Amino acid sequence: MKILNLGCGNKTSSSPHVKNIDWSVYHKIRRNIILRKIVPKMFDSGRKAYYNSLPDNIIAHDLRKGIPCESNSVDVVYHSHIFEHISKKYALPFLKEVFRVLKKGGIQRIVIPDMEILCHELINHIELCDRQKHLSYAELEKHDNFIDNIIGQCLQEESTGTARQATFRRLIENLFFGNAKKRGHTHLWMYDRISLELLLRKTGFVNVKKFDFDNSEIRHWNQYGLDSNDDGTQYKKRSLFLEATKPKD
Numbered sequence: 277m278k279i280l281n282l283g284c285g286n287k288t289s290s291s292p293h294v295k296n297i298d299w300s301v302y303h304k305i306r307r308n309i310i311l312r313k314i315v316p317k318m319f320d321s322g323r324k325a326y327y328n329s330l331p332d333n334i335i336a337h338d339l340r341k342g343i344p345c346e347s348n349s350v351d352v353v354y355h356s357h358i359f360e361h362i363s364k365k366y367a368l369p370f371l372k373e374v375f376r377v378l379k380k381g382g383i384q385r386i387v388i389p390d391m392e393i394l395c396h397e398l399i400n401h402i403e404l405c406d407r408q409k410h411l412s413y414a415e416l417e418k419h420d421n422f423i424d425n426i427i428g429q430c431l432q433e434e435s436t437g438t439a440r441q442a443t444f445r446r447l448i449e450n451l452f453f454g455n456a457k458k459r460g461h462t463h464l465w466m467y468d469r470i471s472l473e474l475l476l477r478k479t480g481f482v483n484v485k486k487f488d489f490d491n492s493e494i495r496h497w498n499q500y501g502l503d504s505n506d507d508g509t510q511y512k513k514r515s516l517f518l519e520a521t522k523p524k525d
Contacts (some may be wrong), residue, residue, distance in 0.1 A: 279293050279352040280295050281296045281297065281502060282298075282353065284334060286331065286334055287503060289502055293500075297334070298336065302327055333415055347376050348378070351382050352385075355387070357388060361461075363465070367475060368479060375481065380525070381522060383493060384522075386472065387503065387517055388467055390515055390516035391426070391471075395468075425468070432461065484518060484519070489503040492517075494519070
């Protein structure tokens with residue numbers, strides 16, 4: 277069994293069957309002998325902890341250059357919360373690259389923010405507000421958060437973590453790392469189960485199915501721990517889990 281964990285961040289599997297691949301700015305720093313001596317000294321405690329927590333079993337690779345595997349060589353391609361960061365015009369080419377590296381009968385498992393859940397939450401809160409005679413200020417603020425959950429990261433210009441820094445550190449981080457879009461933090465499109473199935477079928481995938489975080493057609497999936505926390509709870513809330521198969525013929 278050969279599994280690719282694309283855009284893994286610090287959520288990796290130690291299984292010998294899993295190849296963890298990522299290309300965040302933190303990996304660029306770790307790969308450069310000069311940067312890794314200087315830049316971490318400028319990190320605040322939170323960023324330093326994240327940097328130090330990065331596992332060593334990650335292959336640093338820019339996925340914009342393709343997936344570093346031969347065609348028809350991989351049993352499973354998994355990626356979580358990276359597809360929404362890909363521009364819509366590059367979504368289909370990315371899925372075609374996944375299709376290329378998968379063996380016949382191989383499975384792609386995609387995890388993304390679920391537009392359907394977010395819209396339901398917004399509509400449910402509208403209905404709740406309609407039933408109340410007088411809306412409190414707190415309730416109005418809560419409602420704005422539901423809208424932010426849908427479009428906030430699509431419109432984000434500055435990284436959230438950087439925006440919270442002191443003025444000088446904020447200036448340095450923006451100069452060095454760039455804005456939210458350059459860092460890959462911005463959502464460039466959102467999907468639900470229907471729109472994503474359309475893309476998968478356009479690519480050539482079949483057998484598109486929705487799963488819970490702890491269910492899969494991939495053998496022994498839960499043992500890899502990629503969709504769950506250490507205590508067995510769901511790792512990414514409000515997520516859509518879809519799997520699709522490369523035809524055997």
